[in-house]
Structure formats: C-alpha cells, structure tokens
Amino acid sequence: MNDAQSDLILLLSGTGAFLAVASVIGYVLRVKLSPDGSNTTIENLNARINAWWVMVVLIGIAFIAGRVGVVILFAFCSFAALREFVTLTNTRRADHWALAAAFFVVLPVQYYLIAIEYYGLYSIFIPVYAFLFMPIISVLRGDTEHFLMRIAEVQWALMICVFCASHVPALLSLDIPGYDGKNVLLIAFLIIVVQMSDVLQYVWGKLFGKTKIAPRLSPSKTVEGFVGGVASATLVGAGLWWITPFSPLQAAGLALTIAIMGFFGGLVMSAIKRDKGVKDWGHLIGGHGGLIDRLDSVVFSAPIFFHIVRFGWSLT
Amino acid sequence: MKALITRPVATMIVVFARAMTAVRAIWPESGLPKQPCIYFANHSSHGDFILVWAVLPPWIRSRTRPVAGAEYWLATKLKRFIGQDVFNAVLIERDKDKRTGDPIVRMAEALDGGSSLILFPEGTRNETEEPLLPFRSGLFNLATLRPEIDLVPVWIDNLNRVMPKGEIVPIPLICTVTFGSAIRILPYESREAFLERSRAALLALSPKVAGAAA
Incomplete structure (x- = not known):
C-alpha cells in the first residue's frame, strides 16, 4: 500500500467515524425528543445524516475506482x-x-x-x-x-x-512535484472544507445566530454563523494539511478562500431560487433538497481552488 | 416465456424514463385505492402513461393497463410490441367505422378482470396552450357502466417540455406526477356535471393552477 492509499483510507475511515458519531447523536435526539417523528428539525437532521452516508459511500467508491x-x-x-x-x-x-x-x-x-x-x-x-x-x-x-x-x-x-x-x-x-498519485486527496480537501463550512455555518448559526446577514436572500444565514463557520472550516482545512502539498498556513489560506467562495456561491444560488419562486432545486437528496442545493458551494469554489493550486504548485 | 423479454424491456423503459425525468410522485393523504380503479390523467405526450406506470408501486403497476389509441400503437412492429406485449394496453379504435366492439365495454371488462386502467379523458394529446382540453364522454360512459369504481385524477407535469410534438430527442427535465383523492360518479349525475367535476378535480392538481390560486 502506498502513501496515497493509506492517506485515503485514513481519511475515509475518519469521515466514516465522524458520520457514525453524527448518526448516534441523531438517533439519541430522536429517541429523546421526537419518538413519534413529529419534530421536523430532528427528522430533517437525520435525513441529512443518512444522505451524507450515501454521498460519502459514493465518493469513496469513486475515489477507490x-x-x-x-x-x-x-x-x-x-x-x-x-x-x-x-x-x-x-x-x-x-x-x-x-x-x-x-x-x-x-x-x-x-x-x-x-x-x-x-x-x-x-x-x-x-x-x-x-x-x-x-x-x-x-x-x-x-x-x-x-x-x-x-x-x-x-x-x-x-x-x-x-x-x-x-x-x-x-x-x-495537476502535476505537483512530490505529490504523484495523490491528487484525489486534493478533491477530498476541497469537498471536506466546503461541506464542513456549510455544516459549521449551520451549527454556529443555530447556536449563536442573531444578526441576519442577507435577510432577503437567505433568512437562516447569520453573521455569527458565517464568521464562526468560515473560521472553523479554515481550522479544519489547516488540520488537513498533511493530505495536501501545502504547508499548514497555506492550507488555512486556501480553506479560507474556498469557504468564502462557497458561502457566496450559496447566496447567489439562493437568489436564483427566490427569483424562480422555489424553495429547493429538486428532491433528489432526502433532507437536502436537490443536488444543486448540496453542490452550490462546491461549484463556486472549485474553479478558483483549481486555478490557485495550478498557478502556485503545478508544473503543467 | 414472453415475460423473459417483456419484463426486462419494461424495466429498461422505466429506468430510461426515470433517468430523463427524475420523476417524483406526490400521493394523496388517503393513499391509492386498493381495488381496481381508473387513473385519469392529462395527456400531452406519448410518454404520459409510461410516467404514471413508472411511479406506481410495483404491486399496483403489474395489474395496471393503459388505454391507448389502436391506430398509433398498432402502426409498427415495435409500437405493437411495446403497447401490447410490454404494457398490455387496452387498445381502442378511435375511428368509429373501424370498430368491432364497444370500447367502453372492453374497458369495463378489463376492470372486471381485476385490472386498473390509465385513461386520458381528453381523448387526444393536448397541443394547445390551454392546460387541459374539455373531456370527451368516455370517462362518463365508463363511470356510468361501473359506478362503484374509484376514479383517481393524476396530473402529469412537465413531460410536454421533455419531448414536444415532432421532436425525436428527449431533454432531461424534472417531472412530477400528482395523484389526487378518488372521486365517484353520483347517482343521477348528468354528463356535463360529471365531466366538469372530474375535469376540475384533475385541474386542481396542476402546480400552475394551484400556484396561481395561492
């Protein structure tokens, strides 16, 4: 087993463990607060966690393939x-x-x-x-x-x-010296940082959110959620430096960039939904709405991340 | 023996329809009738009954037959195979001179045999800007002949954009199929009143009509 594979397996099992903890929490919350399935927030949380399992398994299979x-x-x-x-x-x-x-x-x-x-x-x-x-x-x-x-x-x-x-x-x-065969970990870095940023913004917003950041576009987004979520996603990115070709500081800078791009991507896509008079893009993913609802922040950050890494690290 | 071919073909058609339309069913709170019933739907595309068929639960699907025009579904070998063998359609001759039996009686016999029917009471594909054409008498005649049968309105949304008339290549767009609560014909209900009532029940399921009212 080479470096890249062991990093990948470590990352996938880490994500699996993380989700397993989330599933247990979701289950306990459900048993305690919503035994009859009537609390929509908890039902939605569990639907989201289950959808996460499916997405992580799909991505894991694709990475291994x-x-x-x-x-x-x-x-x-x-x-x-x-x-x-x-x-x-x-x-x-x-x-x-x-x-x-x-x-x-x-x-x-x-x-x-x-x-x-x-x-x-x-x-x-x-x-x-x-x-x-x-x-x-x-x-x-x-x-x-x-x-x-x-x-x-x-x-x-x-x-x-x-x-x-x-x-x-x-x-x-991308052709990064000393990073042969490990590029798939760049995708993992991007997706984990962007998605954790979304999740952490939601969590920070639920816990401390007071000041609405874009009341007309996305009433649930708050300044506290944005700052806390982006800051903690930056830390998550810095903590993942070992799977990237970046130094911890560089990883933090890139994580900050993609978290901010992801946030604004979410705002732009919300504005389009408002314009079209819909709440979600579709119903593909239980609890999350459509695929674009989950992908909006990734698509905004991916090209920027790609070009920064290509400019700064790649030979091609 | 034939099922060895028709089953996989039916599955392929359903998989293809789902890939193109990501079709989603919206059920009434009361659920679908357990006994054989008539699903009556708006008609704007040749794919309409496939979409209804695709979203029905498998145990209902296996005993649900579309009612379709014979001149279209018998026109070529491929259509005959799909219409008769795969979907087991009740094929109706629309040209009165060519008819050998009463189409309403054939539909009633299918119901008596334990099948549910998918019926398009507009009688033809709607190619106008109107959301729904006036209903022909077929639904009334069938309901009069079998008054104890549940009639379930089914609104198919967006399929006409997937494949407009005359186009060969479908465009992937999300479709929904909305099932309403079942209605029945009332004793002594007139043809006009019944057709107006059933048409209103179907139209009420259209997201555009519902959206305009909200």
Whole structure:
C-alpha cells in the first residue's frame, strides 16, 4: 500500500467515524425528543445524516475506482444538476436542439476532455464554443420571444452545472512535484472544507445566530454563523494539511478562500431560487433538497481552488 | 416465456424514463385505492402513461393497463410490441367505422378482470396552450357502466417540455406526477356535471393552477 492509499483510507475511515458519531447523536435526539417523528428539525437532521452516508459511500467508491471513477461520478452529478437547473428556466420549443446539445454533446465532451487532461481545451470549451454555438442553434428556429433571457439562462446553467463542477475532477490532472498519485486527496480537501463550512455555518448559526446577514436572500444565514463557520472550516482545512502539498498556513489560506467562495456561491444560488419562486432545486437528496442545493458551494469554489493550486504548485 | 423479454424491456423503459425525468410522485393523504380503479390523467405526450406506470408501486403497476389509441400503437412492429406485449394496453379504435366492439365495454371488462386502467379523458394529446382540453364522454360512459369504481385524477407535469410534438430527442427535465383523492360518479349525475367535476378535480392538481390560486 502506498502513501496515497493509506492517506485515503485514513481519511475515509475518519469521515466514516465522524458520520457514525453524527448518526448516534441523531438517533439519541430522536429517541429523546421526537419518538413519534413529529419534530421536523430532528427528522430533517437525520435525513441529512443518512444522505451524507450515501454521498460519502459514493465518493469513496469513486475515489477507490480512480480517475475514471471520479470523472464519471462528477459527470453524473453535472447531468442531474443541469436537469434541475434547466427545469426552472424559461426555455421554449425553439431551444430544443440547443438543450439536447447541452445535455448530450457539451456535457460528455467536457468530461471527456477532463478525462484525457486536455487543459487547453477543457478550460475554454464551454465559454468559447458552447456559448457561441448554442445561441446559433436556437436562432435558426427564428423564435425571438425572450431570446436573450432564454440563451442567457441556458448558458448560466452550463457554466454552473457543467463547467464549474468539472473543475473538481480536473484537480486530478495537476502535476505537483512530490505529490504523484495523490491528487484525489486534493478533491477530498476541497469537498471536506466546503461541506464542513456549510455544516459549521449551520451549527454556529443555530447556536449563536442573531444578526441576519442577507435577510432577503437567505433568512437562516447569520453573521455569527458565517464568521464562526468560515473560521472553523479554515481550522479544519489547516488540520488537513498533511493530505495536501501545502504547508499548514497555506492550507488555512486556501480553506479560507474556498469557504468564502462557497458561502457566496450559496447566496447567489439562493437568489436564483427566490427569483424562480422555489424553495429547493429538486428532491433528489432526502433532507437536502436537490443536488444543486448540496453542490452550490462546491461549484463556486472549485474553479478558483483549481486555478490557485495550478498557478502556485503545478508544473503543467 | 414472453415475460423473459417483456419484463426486462419494461424495466429498461422505466429506468430510461426515470433517468430523463427524475420523476417524483406526490400521493394523496388517503393513499391509492386498493381495488381496481381508473387513473385519469392529462395527456400531452406519448410518454404520459409510461410516467404514471413508472411511479406506481410495483404491486399496483403489474395489474395496471393503459388505454391507448389502436391506430398509433398498432402502426409498427415495435409500437405493437411495446403497447401490447410490454404494457398490455387496452387498445381502442378511435375511428368509429373501424370498430368491432364497444370500447367502453372492453374497458369495463378489463376492470372486471381485476385490472386498473390509465385513461386520458381528453381523448387526444393536448397541443394547445390551454392546460387541459374539455373531456370527451368516455370517462362518463365508463363511470356510468361501473359506478362503484374509484376514479383517481393524476396530473402529469412537465413531460410536454421533455419531448414536444415532432421532436425525436428527449431533454432531461424534472417531472412530477400528482395523484389526487378518488372521486365517484353520483347517482343521477348528468354528463356535463360529471365531466366538469372530474375535469376540475384533475385541474386542481396542476402546480400552475394551484400556484396561481395561492
């Protein structure tokens, strides 16, 4: 067993132990406070913990399966996220082929480019080629009603759900000296920091939250939750320096960056939900809502994290 | 023997429909009737009955038959295989001159045989901007013939965007199938009153109509 594998197994078993503790707490809370299942907060907490188990197992399997496994997992995530996003847009009959192209051409091509590590093309394929050719396909049908809104919505859907999300598996293509074969741990670092930041913001907010930070966008988010959550997620990131190529201080700086990006990602996606008059993006994950509800902070932080690491540490 | 082919094909169709639509069922609080019943739904796509069929619990699904137009489902070998063998549809000849028996009687016989039916009372696919076309008489005639049968309204939402008329490639979009509480025909209820009442019960399940009212 090499270094990377032992780190990975240590990390997965650590996460498993963490969730096991959470499950026990959830069970005790349920027995004590909500034996008949009537306390919605506790029911929601348990639904979330169970969904976490499923997500961690899926990610664990993908990590063990290696690069192809991770790329396929995120391709499916992108597919489900794009399906949720496009459901809420104002597309018309005339967009049919452009949408079909987004799902069945752009998405697979983007992930294929990630799989073959073609950085020069996957970093521009969607912003250049997809963004120019999809409006061309739509315009050929001659329907001008809400044209700008329609093409802009679909482009943003692709940007968020495919382009940004694909930068998570793209971390595997970075070539960092002395870190061969361990890139999958960068993904683990990103996901753990972002998700812990979400969870800790929720916990800090529930315990000490008083001052609403964005009352019109997300009434449950508070200044106390934001500061406490981001600060403790930064500490979590610093504590994970041993799985990364970074020093503890660098790990803390990167964790701070991705936690803040994740927070604002959540705000932006909330604003879109408000605009569309929905509470959740979908119902894919019990207790969490749709896939985008869980992925929103990851997609905002992934490209930034990718480019900082590529600029500062990677040879390619 | 035939089940060796039709079962996997049915499963494949359901898996494909679920992958495209992530379809989610919304059940009434009272649950679904235990006895054979009639699910009547809005009709905007050839995939409608597949979606209803896909969300039904397996033990109900296995004895639920869609009612569909014979001229469409007998047109090619593939459609005949899917319509007759896989879904065991009650195929109805819509052209009166070609009919060999009364379609209402055939539906009633299917109910008597212990099957539930999926029925589209608009009679044809709705390709207008209207949420729901006026109902044809079929539902009334069947309800009159079998007045003790529960009629469950089923609203299928968004499938028309997945595959609009004339398109070949479906677009993945999230669909919901909302089941309402069962209704029955009242003694001496007139055709107009019954059709209006059943249509209103179905329309009330539409998220757009419900959203506009809220």
